[in-house]
Amino acid sequence: MKSGIWHKRFKKPLHPTIKKFSDSTAEDERLVIYEIMACLAHVQMLRQCGIVKKTEANSLLKALNKILTQYKSGKFKMHSELEDVHMNIEEAVKIIAGKSGDKLHTARSRNDLIATDLRLYARDSTHKIISRLIDIQKQLLEQAKRNSNTVIPGFTHLRPAQPITWSFYMHAQFQRFARDLDCLKDALKRINVSPMGSAALAGTSHPINNKLTSTLLKFNRVAENALDAVSDRDFITELLYICSQIAIHIASFCEDIVIYTSPDYDLIELNDSISTGSSIMPQKKNPDLFELLRAKAGNAIGNLCSVLTILKGLPSSYNRDLQEIKSVLFRQVDESIKCLEVLTIGVARIKIKEKDWVHQPSFICATDLVDYLVRQGMAFRQAYDLIAECVGNSNNNIYLFIRLCANRSKLDENIIKKIITPYYTVKNRISSNGTGFKAVRQALKRAREQVFTL
Incomplete structure (x- = not known):
């Protein structure tokens, strides 16, 4: 040899x-x-x-x-x-x-060849990631469908904020991945460019037809400048950025799942097939799958930073440094595909726990009491201050809170109880992108049409 x-x-x-x-x-x-x-x-x-x-x-x-x-x-x-x-x-x-x-x-060089090979690989990989994103979106919609009327606490700062439906929460995750899909589809426009005919860096003296080569490889167009074409790896950094964004969306979702399965929250139950135990504590049921997925975001961000650092300060045209980008790209594409596959399995095996609290008065609906007073003619800030003072003086006793609100607002206690009942609150949400049952049904219908026409 x-x-x-x-x-x-x-x-x-x-x-x-x-x-x-x-x-x-x-x-x-x-x-x-x-x-x-x-x-x-x-x-x-x-x-x-x-x-x-x-x-x-x-x-x-x-x-x-x-x-x-x-x-x-x-x-x-x-x-x-x-x-x-x-x-x-x-x-x-x-x-x-x-x-x-x-x-x-x-009439060719290894320089335009490797640029072409990587673009063909990136194009195929992008379509694979798109397919996996659609799979997870379908599973999120299935979860939403199974639990369309289930009410859970919505959180800000990890504190109970306002009641929402589980299907509303699933739709929020769906939207994150929808943005990722849009980014990948748009990135294909920049991936799908042919470097063939660039040769080493300056083109060739042979009478080639690089438009024909581009067409045969199903590229959208020929690169405009040979010098740029042999060194351009922007399409890789863009793909790695989108993979990082996907990983961050997965990590945030998984963080929620880890929290919601904890005893302090106790909102969802994980199927045994996606849970692990302890080598010493026989009672443990751990969400290791979601913890591992959460950690993968660090790898994705690291891979993106690695490629950006390799590219930083390189002179124009091809340099051998670019060889080091290949393994990083391959590693991240593999991991992105695997993470989405595993997450799809995990989402299918989540069970939401329905609770009686949704039919009991709760502080989580305090904002709805403010809104009710506003609809009765009170200025928002005045209504907010009134309810805030009642919360502060209630010592976290919901029934004392109701009495205080009744005394201050002159509303009937039974009306207040009804207004601050989580299920009633969700039922009366009417904004088109909110958690109201009707709004979520319509949003999920649009989401299904979006996914199943792809």
Whole structure:
């Protein structure tokens, strides 16, 4: 096996330790199919433009398709002596196609090849992540449907704030992932750009048709500038940012689940199939799945920072530093897909606990009493101050609070009790994006139409 395509330039071989250090064949394994796709399109373009003979092109195409078949069946092996995926494919083509193989690299460089391979990989990966996001959205909607009338406390600062429905909470999580979907779809516009024809950095003197290559690879357009195209990794940082955003949304959701399953909150129950126990405390039932998912946000942010740091201060055009970005991208894409898969399983196995408190008067509905007074003609701040003073003087006794409010506002105690009952409060929410039963039903209908038409 040859050591490297550039070896004739040098009088001494590359030091074996340095050779091993710079080898990227292991991580390039997942780029093989994209490299072959790029080669197939490139050869078809060379044939169309008359840069290689039809017989030579046909020989190259036959060899590439044979390698593709070998790869799909697990028979194609990469060799570290050949440094990277590009030279491994070229050498394999030469073995099959003979002298015609020497023409494969005409009018191209490893610089535009790797940029193309990564864009093809990023495009496929983006579609995979989109698919997993849609799966989790469907599961959130299913949770909402199963518990459409269940009322739970809504929190701010981890303190009870106002009553909401579980379906309203599920819809809130749905919306987070909907924004992630929008970001990914928009990112595809910048991912789906062809660098082919850029060659090393300055284009080529061969009469190529890089628009044809772009079309064959199903890119939307050709990169405008070869110098920029071979070094542009903005599409990777954007994808990693969106993955970080997804991870943060997952982490926040999982933090809620961890809190809501705790004895102090006791709002939801986790199925045994997604729970773990303790090696010493037999009574424990731990939400480890959601804790692990919560921690993955740190990895995602770290991966984004890693790539940004690699890119920081690089001179224009291709630099070998860019090689280090590949493994970070692959690692994060894998983790994002796995986290969404696991979260979908977890959400399906959450059971909400229905409580009697929703039919009892509660301080959590104090704002509704303020709003009622406003509707009776009192200025908001005056009503707020009145109710706030009653809360402060009640010693956390809800019935003392009711008596104080009745004395100050001249309202009947039974009316106050009704107004500050959580279920009644939710039932009377009428704003279109609020937690009222009707508003949530309509929002969930729109969400289902959105998801099932994707």
